[in-house]
Amino acid sequence: METTVTSWARRIWQDLQPTPGRLSGTLRIVLASVLTLLFLMALRMPFASIGLYFIFLIGRDSPSVSLRSAIYSLIALAVSIGTSFAVVILTDNDPMARVLSVAIVTFIAGVFILASTVSVLASTWGFIFCTLIALWETQTPADTIVKTSLYLLGTIGLAVGCSVAVEYIFGTRHPAEELQEQRRIRYEALETMFSLYARGATAEEISPAAIRVARLAAAGQTKMQDLYNTIVDRNLDTGNLPIGTRVRLTMLAQLMDVAAAFGSQTPTTTDPEIQRRSAHIAELCRDLNPNIIPPIERESELTMKENPTLLDRVDSALHAIVSMPVDTATHREIKDKELVALPSKKVPLLIPGAIKSPDTIVFALKLSLCATICYIIYNAVDWPGISTSVTTVLITGLSSSGAIKQKLIFRLLGSAIGGLIFGLGATVFLFPYMDSITSLVVLIGAVAFIAAWWAAGRQFNYVGLQIAFAFYIVAFEGFSAPTELAPARDRLIGILLALVVMAFVFDLLWPVRTVTAMRKALASMLRRESSFLRLFETETEHSEFVFQADILRDQIGKSVAGIRSMGEVVEYEFGVDRKEHERTSHMIIGTALTSTALFWNQFAFLYGEQDIDFLTQPALAEMRRKLADRIDAMAASVVEKTPLPATSTPIVDDSLLNDSRYGEYVRNSVARYEELQVAVSNLSLQV
Structure with a gap:
């Protein structure tokens, strides 16, 4: 046990070490947080905690990326507000309709988390909707709830505006x-x-x-x-x-x-x-x-x-x-x-x-079931303080059990640090003695720096986000200093409730091991590569070929990055075979990189219109057809863990290997295919 604790402490310490660009990014978040705080306090805008948290979600790769991220976030927010209003108006604020709306919205959000290239917008939409629809469970007058919902748009707009302004002044050029x-x-x-x-x-x-x-x-x-x-x-x-x-x-x-x-x-x-x-x-x-x-x-x-x-x-x-x-x-x-x-x-x-995709539908159903159960529970016991259970589901819900366990553990750790230590500590020891905006700015700046620095790490970055979220939720209940300890307790209980519900649904009811998800992702990569090799058989116009090839290329690039990210969470799986799973994950990553090299050696030669003869030459077209067939067989072998079918027919005639025009392309294709074949053969024998 001591060795494990020491190992984790060493890894966290290593993850907190300075890296190129870390300090500048952290300071930009701190500056944006302080400016947002001053505006929110001066204008007395509600939902300050959500506004300050959104600063951490805005992309800060460059000023234009920050602006685009801000616009997308505001669009998602506006759609969330509109959706909540539509549900209330069309159903005359029927309680059952609100419950069903949570189930439907979280299902749709779950689908688009996996099916879109801007998954963060889907989770933001679901997260904000569940926050707003919960307001209608109270006895607050309708006009007050409407104004509060619109204020939320203003609060987040102000926060992202400050963040974008800081990026335009200090961002990467x-x-x-x-x-x-x-x-x-x-x-x-x-x-x-x-x-x-x-x-x-x-x-x-x-x-x-x-x-x-x-x-x-x-x-x-x-x-x-x-x-x-x-x-x-x-x-x-x-x-x-x-x-x-x-x-x-x-x-x-x-x-x-x-x-x-x-x-x-x-x-x-x-x-x-x-x-x-x-x-x-x-x-x-x-x-x-x-x-x-x-x-x-x-x-x-x-x-x-x-x-x-x-x-x-x-x-x-x-x-x-x-x-x-x-x-x-x-x-x-x-x-x-x-x-x-x-x-x-x-x-x-x-x-x-x-x-x-069946995987997308199953994931969305699991996410919707968890969110709905949590929503029903906290309303059934009339305990709105544990509403963080629903947001926990939407923020931590991922597609494999290892990734879910990692996010849940990190959210619990971040919430304990941000909510209990920083939030509760500030409530007990600091707020009673703070009588100026200066002291509040210093406190927010310090916590924002710690959270932003932590969030800039690789392995434990999610902890930093949750430190910020939990602290803001506890510390900003209104425009005066919090005087009760119950909010911190309630929110932590809400997180624990989500942990229990998600552990049951994702890990017991519908478990998906991380290695299984990695195998499916690799198989999907291989099928896309075979689709690329067959592409010119269906697309005779070169412009259309390039358009479809670009789509496949983007998906393959993101898939290999995703497989590598999944490999980092295999250690969060439980069971006696975890070491074997870790070894298999390394082999899957290696196979994915090998298949990517094969794809790019094809793509680089076939993309340019000046190389159109590489696409039309009959012997090369036949070689790609054979490659596509065998790569499809590899995809099946990866998922089903079955040996590759034996093949004795060469994929290309030997005379092309030394051809002055096509020789380099053919030799690269054969070499990369043989390497991929060996990698997949070894992988098919693993768990």
């Missing part, structure tokens, strides 16, 4: 350059560490380099993906960023993770083989450094083992990056810059086929 710098820092750290291993440096020499890699790994890919999303949303010049930047960032983050694990478990080495491999890894990282253009083409070492070592996993992650198509300044003059970053305007709002 050159995201492409900053993203290049983020990539350079990581490759340089990897090169330094593995160079030290290569020359047999002492543990004292290696330790600082390993710590640096560990800190960068702890930062994860969030900051880099945010910068990428800024480029996408604003359709900015991508500069010298390589093609397939989104998936390269996920690959780099995975490489940092396994390299950090290797560094933490290998203080030093005198093994000649490890030194040789470390030297080769250092050379590759130096070649991949974004400041070196074009990159030197080298072969990486790939070892497919059933029980790979950490160094094997480093080689595998690095091989996925090296296997991506090479992009140089010469290529950039030919290839469309959209190969680097796909503008968001080309990404559909709804994910094709997701609304009708």
Whole structure:
């Protein structure tokens, strides 16, 4: 038990370490919070707690992204208010209609959480609706409730306005350059560490380099993906960023993770083989450094083992990056810059086929059932203070049991820190002695800094959001200092109620293990890749082919990032087979990266209109058809855990391997397919 507590304390401490851009982002949130507080107190706007919390939800990748996020949030809020009014007016405020509306709205929100590319808007809509419809359960006059609901729009509008203004003054101006710098820092750290291993440096020499890699790994890919999303949303010049930047960032983050694990478990080495491999890894990282253009083409070492070592996993992650198509300044003059970053305007709002997916419907039903049960319970016992149970369901409801357990644990921890320690502590020890707005600003600024800094981490960022939410809920009951301890108690009980209900529904009634969700996501990726390979059979116009290919490319890029995120929560699964699940999750991530490299080697050659002959050449078309069929078989094998069917027919005629025009494309296709086949074969034998 002591070892477990020590391990968690060490991980939390590591997650709180400074990372590039963390301080500036935290200070911007603090400034926006203080400005919002001053305006809300001066204008005496209700729902101050929700307004201040929304500052943490606004994207701050760039001024334009903040503005877009703010507009979307206000639209979702306005729709929530309109929906609540419609329910009350059309049903004459019938109690049963309110209960049914909670069930229906949370079901629809659950569908769009999984089926749309802006899932946060769906959860915001459901969260605000449940907050507003609960007001009609009280004996408050209708005109007062209407005014209060409209005030909520003003409060959140004011909060997001302050947040956007701060971002326009202090936000990132050159995201492409900053993203290049983020990539350079990581490759340089990897090169330094593995160079030290290569020359047999002492543990004292290696330790600082390993710590640096560990800190960068702890930062994860969030900051880099945010910068990428800024480029996408604003359709900015991508500069010298390589093609397939989104998936390269996920690959780099995975490489940092396994390299950090290797560094933490290998203080030093005198093994000649490890030194040789470390030297080769250092050379590759130096070649991949974004400041070196074009990159030197080298072969990486790939070892497919059933029980790979950490160094094997480093080689595998690095091989996925090296296997991506090479992009140089010469290529950039030919290839469309959209190969680097796909503008968001080309990404559909709804994910094709997701609304009708059985997994989406089941998830929405589970979410709706939990929210409805909590809503009925707190109204049946006439205890409005535990209404946080409904919001807990909407905020923590995710699609796998591991992810749900993680969010629930983090929400409980964040609520204990923010609500009980900070909120209750301020109520008892600080508010009775505070008699000016200055002292309140200092308190809010301090708590906002702690919450924002915590929320900027990778593993425990959700705790930071819940610290802010719980503190604001407890500390801002009105425009005067709270004098009762009951609100903190009630809200914590509401969270515990949601924990119990969701544990029953998600973990006992309809359980979905995280590894199972990862297998389904990988299978979906593989099917989309096979759809891409068959695309030109149905789309004869190149413009339509590009349009459909871009949709598939966006979905595959997001899927591989999602699979990697799911892999981080497998440790929150319970049971004796957890270690086996963790090992399987690593294999799924490796397989996903391998399949992504296969996809991009196809995509880079087939995307440009100048390479139209790659699409129409009969032998290449037949090769892609065979690849598509076999990838579909792989998808079935991944889900059903069955061996791959034996095949003896080659996927392409040997004469094309050395063809002056098509040889490189064919050789890459065969190599990436064979690697994927081995990865899927190994995975089909796991739990």
